[in-house]
Amino acid sequence: DTEVTQTPKHLVMGMTNKKSLKCEQHMGHRAMYWYKQKAKKPPELMFVYSYEKLSINESVPSRFSPECPNSSLLNLHLHALQPEDSALYLCASRRREEGDTEAFFGQGTRLTVV
């Protein structure tokens, strides 16, 4: 199983809504990532969790709040977003231990803020 599963696949939310994105992997990977990707741009790193602890926050606005409840699950809580936050949100994971090679990406959540 080399799968990273993201839900939902599509999300439309208003600027006053609260929603969450979910990411799950069962490969025993101990590093998990959130990226934001705008059209025709590269993925932009937002957060990194290493062994369930937040290790990197790339100065992301507080309206994005990550959470790692366990080693298989990563959430991104969204609140009071702006239309410019509309993008493809990608989750990734890698082993970070012996045998660490690939970083696998989920299929993404396409977020539209209205």
Place this chain on the structure above:
Amino acid sequence: ELKVEQNPLFLSMQEGKNYTIYCNYSTTSDRLYWYRQDPGKSLESLFVLLSNGAVKQEGRLMASLDTKARLSTLHITAAVHDLSATYFCAVNRDDKIIFGKGTRLHILP
């Protein structure tokens, strides 16, 4: 600060031709990734390169790594239309995986 530069950013080529995409990075890294992305889709892992001189091949794509020059290349042999996509290199350092701007490859049938 880790920076990753790719060139060219856009490439239009005829089927059957060969070409190379270049990826330079600014600081030492412990691994380099190549990904493919089709429009509206996620990232598909192509190669992971771990050590100096590493070369990996899959079909018409071959990737290599020169850690001393901080340079990786993705070579396309006898391009076919199905290879049209955006190709990203990415570099890992201290848990950060940072992407280049991508190369949009358009192969004309």
